[in-house]
């Protein structure tokens with residue numbers, strides 16, 4: 378990935394620090410996400426992966442460090458500017474996080490409600506998004522009527538409805554059977570090719586990482602411990618890195 | 624020694640929580656007056672809450688009227704004051720019993736419902752998802768719900784009071800041969816503005832308290848399903864307690880202004 382280094386990254390995280398009391402979760406985490414790449418972030422449970430991405434989308438405030446999304450430092454933005462920038466980021470939550478008092482259609486329409494310009498296109502956008510995940514028939518169902526795999530797909534459809542430049546996946550395959558997990562991975566690859574998005578994928582699933590990643594970063598002890606392609610990391614002699622590939 | 628330390632800690636935790644609740648209320652007042660307003664969600668919530676509680680409030684009110692009249696009849700008869708029945712019942716119900724009992728029922732129903740709903744939305748990251756998609760969840764979920772309870776509770780209380788008076792009239796009609804018309808004539812003669820106004824004003828505060836506590840507990844729900852149960856449980860306890868405190872304050876104030 379040498380040749381990408383002179384291109385400006387679409388998401389640039391520098392020296393990020395975050396603690397909860399004495400629990401120092403992030404101690405200077407640095408990473409870049411480039412256009413149209415699939416970057417996999419791995420780390421043990423509790424290593425701070427979710428905390429890191431929550432800082433990126435503004436659900437948590439970092440203690441120190443900078444986050445630049447498409448060249449803009451998020452700490453310098455007003456709430457309104459930040460909200461607009463956030464529409465460039467799709468977020469797939471660890472547990473899908475569908476609104477369970479709303480139908481699938483209302484779930485997908487929810488991100489559109491802040492944009493009057495989408496008002497007359499919303500029907501079409503919802504159908505297109507559902508089509509991308511192969512669940513057009515589920516449009517009038519409630520989330521409780523969906524299986525875990527279907528929920529994940531609907532959540533994915535909701536994440537891509539505003540055509541974001543960046544998609545962040547928090548453990549997209551956890552809790553699914555291997556076959557459904559593979560289907561979700563194929564969907565993610567399909568979406569990446571169709572919309573040319575950059576993806577930041579957090580996962581524990583080595584198969585997923587192998588199939589989908591252009592590049593990987595391991596988050597260990599609160600820093601970006603090592604980065605490289607799947608092959609490079611698999612060949613690493615470092616003990617802490619090898620633990621992941623056992 | 625250990626026990627006194629525990630008491631100190633518990634008190635500290637309790638006071639901290641009160642502070643947080645006050646801060647939450649402050650945030651509500653800040654956000655309720657700023658755009659965008661979520662009218663649609665407010666209407667939907669008001670409808671839901673009214674609809675959910677209507678039957679419950681009706682039954683409670685009816686039984687309240689029945690029982691209260693049945694219990695007081697013998698005593699009033701003894702003093703030969705049975706004809707005072709309508710005035711006594713209506714004043715007690717409209718001024719105190721109706722608002723407090725119906726608010727308590729609604730605290731059980733609405734506060735726990737809101738606590739559980741927002742709590743499970745917090746735990747399953749639905750509130751985070753809302754925030755990420757650019758909708759302010761405090762406005763969309765909290766402000767609308769607090770307003771909805773504040774506006775619907777007074778209506779529910781008026782409805783409940785009316786049903787309670789019907790219950791009472793029914794007993795008087797069956798036992799004392801008082802016609803409904805005579806009963807309600809006496810009721811309207813007995814009730815004064817100074818009974819109705821403070822009683823109605825305080826129900827707005829009751830509604831606010833129920834909504835506030837339910838939302839507060841749900842919005843800051845701890846992770847896990849245990850957290851959701853705890854949120855809805857403590858919401859009822861706190862809301863009921865707050866109702867009695869507010870009622871005390873309300874009676875105190877109306878005593879100064881209206882000299883009951």
Ligand SMILES: Nc1ncnc2c1ncn2[C@@H]1O[C@H](COP(=O)(O)OP(=O)(O)OP(=O)(O)O)[C@@H](O)[C@H]1O
Pocket residue numbers: 397400402420421422423424425426427428429
């Ligand atoms: N709101 C919070 N308050 C206090 N501590 C927190 C909070 N959120 C996360 N933590 C702590 O931060 C650490 C990292 O949590 P995080 O959820 O980021 O882990 P993770 O890497 O995503 O793990 P997993 O793979 O299990 O999802 C944990 O030790 C957790 O206890």
Ligand SMILES: [Mg+2]
Pocket residue numbers: 426427428471547
């Ligand atoms: Mg996580």
